[in-house]
Amino acid sequence: MSHTNQHEPAAGQPILKVTGLRKAYGAIQAVGGVSFQVMPGEIFGVIGPNGSGKTTLFNSMLGQITPDEGKIELNGQDVTQCGPLELNRRGVGRTFQTLQVFGKMTVRDNLIVAAQEHQGSMFGRMFAPGDSGLGSRADALIDQFRIRHVAHKKAGELSYGQQKLVDIAMAFMSQPALVLLDEPCAGVNPSLVGGISTLLKELNRNPKIGQHSSFVVIEHNMDFVMDLCHRIMVMVEGKVMAIGTPDEIRGNKQVLDAYLGN
Amino acid sequence: MKKITTISIAISALLMIIAPQFLKNYGIYLLTYWLIFIIATMGLNLTLGYAGQKSLGHAAFFGIGAYTVAIVMKAGLSFWLGLPLGAALCFFIGIALGFPALRVQTIYLAFATLGFNTAVWLVMRNEEWLTGGTFGINNIARPELFGFSLASNMAYYYFTLGVTVLMAAALWGLLRSPWGKAFTALRDNPIRAESLGVDIRSYTLLSFAIGAAYAGVAGALFASLVEFIEPAPFTVGASIMMYLMVVVGGAGYFLGPVLGAAVGVLLPEWLRFAQAWYLFVFGSAVVLLMIWLPDGLLSIPDRLKAKKQAKNESAARAASAHAAANKGAQA
Numbered sequence: 001m002s003h004t005n006q007h008e009p010a011a012g013q014p015i016l017k018v019t020g021l022r023k024a025y026g027a028i029q030a031v032g033g034v035s036f037q038v039m040p041g042e043i044f045g046v047i048g049p050n051g052s053g054k055t056t057l058f059n060s061m062l063g064q065i066t067p068d069e070g071k072i073e074l075n076g077q078d079v080t081q082c083g084p085l086e087l088n089r090r091g092v093g094r095t096f097q098t099l100q101v102f103g104k105m106t107v108r109d110n111l112i113v114a115a116q117e118h119q120g121s122m123f124g125r126m127f128a129p130g131d132s133g134l135g136s137r138a139d140a141l142i143d144q145f146r147i148r149h150v151a152h153k154k155a156g157e158l159s160y161g162q163q164k165l166v167d168i169a170m171a172f173m174s175q176p177a178l179v180l181l182d183e184p185c186a187g188v189n190p191s192l193v194g195g196i197s198t199l200l201k202e203l204n205r206n207p208k209i210g211q212h213s214s215f216v217v218i219e220h221n222m223d224f225v226m227d228l229c230h231r232i233m234v235m236v237e238g239k240v241m242a243i244g245t246p247d248e249i250r251g252n253k254q255v256l257d258a259y260l261g262n
Numbered sequence: 263m264k265k266i267t268t269i270s271i272a273i274s275a276l277l278m279i280i281a282p283q284f285l286k287n288y289g290i291y292l293l294t295y296w297l298i299f300i301i302a303t304m305g306l307n308l309t310l311g312y313a314g315q316k317s318l319g320h321a322a323f324f325g326i327g328a329y330t331v332a333i334v335m336k337a338g339l340s341f342w343l344g345l346p347l348g349a350a351l352c353f354f355i356g357i358a359l360g361f362p363a364l365r366v367q368t369i370y371l372a373f374a375t376l377g378f379n380t381a382v383w384l385v386m387r388n389e390e391w392l393t394g395g396t397f398g399i400n401n402i403a404r405p406e407l408f409g410f411s412l413a414s415n416m417a418y419y420y421f422t423l424g425v426t427v428l429m430a431a432a433l434w435g436l437l438r439s440p441w442g443k444a445f446t447a448l449r450d451n452p453i454r455a456e457s458l459g460v461d462i463r464s465y466t467l468l469s470f471a472i473g474a475a476y477a478g479v480a481g482a483l484f485a486s487l488v489e490f491i492e493p494a495p496f497t498v499g500a501s502i503m504m505y506l507m508v509v510v511g512g513a514g515y516f517l518g519p520v521l522g523a524a525v526g527v528l529l530p531e532w533l534r535f536a537q538a539w540y541l542f543v544f545g546s547a548v549v550l551l552m553i554w555l556p557d558g559l560l561s562i563p564d565r566l567k568a569k570k571q572a573k574n575e576s577a578a579r580a581a582s583a584h585a586a587a588n589k590g591a592q593a
Contacts, residue, residue, distance in 0.1 A: 054328065062457070084453075084456045084457045085456050085459060085460075085462075087457060087462060088456075088457060088459040089459055091458075094457050096453075096454065100451055100453070100454040101451075101454075102446065102447055102450040102451060102455075103450060103456070104450060104514075105443070105446060105447075105450070106448065109443060112440075112443065113440075113443040113444065113446075113447050113455075113458065114458045115320070115458075115459075115460065116440040116443060116444070117440075117444070117458065117459035118459060119440070122464065125439065125440040125444075126436065126439055126440075126441050127439065128439055128440050129439075130438045130439060130440070130442075130443070131361060132278075132440045170458065173458075174458070174459065178403050216289075
């Protein structure tokens, strides 16, 4: 797969800045002093072998767990102590490693519920129309993800691949400034992987839906990561081994020896 | 709404309007009793069926609503003060009961709410100065509405029917609003819901509070229907019965409480022919229902639809395999 990124990250203040992040579980140091930053519009990949601390890092950035040390800044504001709800309100979307759709709702309702809490006040939403005025935005994403034919089906009735697309689309529905994608290709048929990569590139560029979106992507599929990301961070045993462009990472002997192999 | 659903609701409404004209006094009383339990279980359906919070304390709110009306009227005040007061009291106590749900879920939450029901029941039984203890409170008069007396069973039935329709319409509107989707998201996957900005803390508390307010209204109507209340109808056993009504009817189905309350209130009456065996027959019917229809009576159309869809997909696969085999043979 060739590296086809057209869009280069903008310069200026980072949208996400992680400084000296540490998290230990008992005697095990899951994340040991990780620092990096993500620029507006950048797609930033995180790779590493199992147990390298990627998920702990992700969960810390998403407010699922509180780090022992370090600082996480979003657009220059300290969000280290913020929970998932507050982070979403500040413009952070996410997907999970496993499928997380609302199985008894239709695909369209899954997308609407993914953004409705950003519309008006809670009291006002009690009297708002069922689609919260988000119908056209949901339809645009449905078309972009090519799931129009299942839009009115219950999400739980779809195939794994279709549910994965719904899951990813939900993360973009509230037009977040930063999206954290946890293994978007996990369990997906290889024929669909290229489609997901194309969609993410479109969303990264699309000024209507993915306006100024930056992504942080954890993924084991190396072809996917190398094709999609502007920069990649390699983690080994809770620490940063290297950060660089896909070409730099591919040519890094230390990374090749520790993770990528030949 | 589908045409068949609209027609079914219109026919049911017509039947509910004309039914009392063909019933004796006890039959009308029983229908009113059923309507009251529809209101109570509509509230529990919101808490349990839509928001997924397992509560075994609903009868406590039913009792709080009933005792509020009884105490207010005993003090010489109006039913029309007692009814909203009971609902409001239940709403705020419901918020308080929702707090354990922020920490524990499933069976642990069920036990926490069961403990709450027991505590409320003990207050009803022991605080004689307020509740009359085991002697209860009697002579609870039925109210007047715009100068019309609701003292007769017939008049009280139509009044309760009107309240039931209003409460159902309010719930219908709520469930079709963004709140309804947020409750469902909370039930299906709270972690994902929170990551999408759904304030699961507020929606959990609201599901308890609104569900409790429905039970409070039902309790207030119940006190005036039976005209005498004592602690027995508000035990943990009554909460379990309400839970059963919601599950049997179909938790998370809007009309589930209508069928569920019919099973809980009307079926035992229809089984009276079995005399001493009626509880056995009732219990066996519930066991069979739970084995064959764990999602409740209203899940039957969904099950049939899923069966038909699976059959069609299987036929399509077989046809495609057959066509491929023919193509191979020709080649």
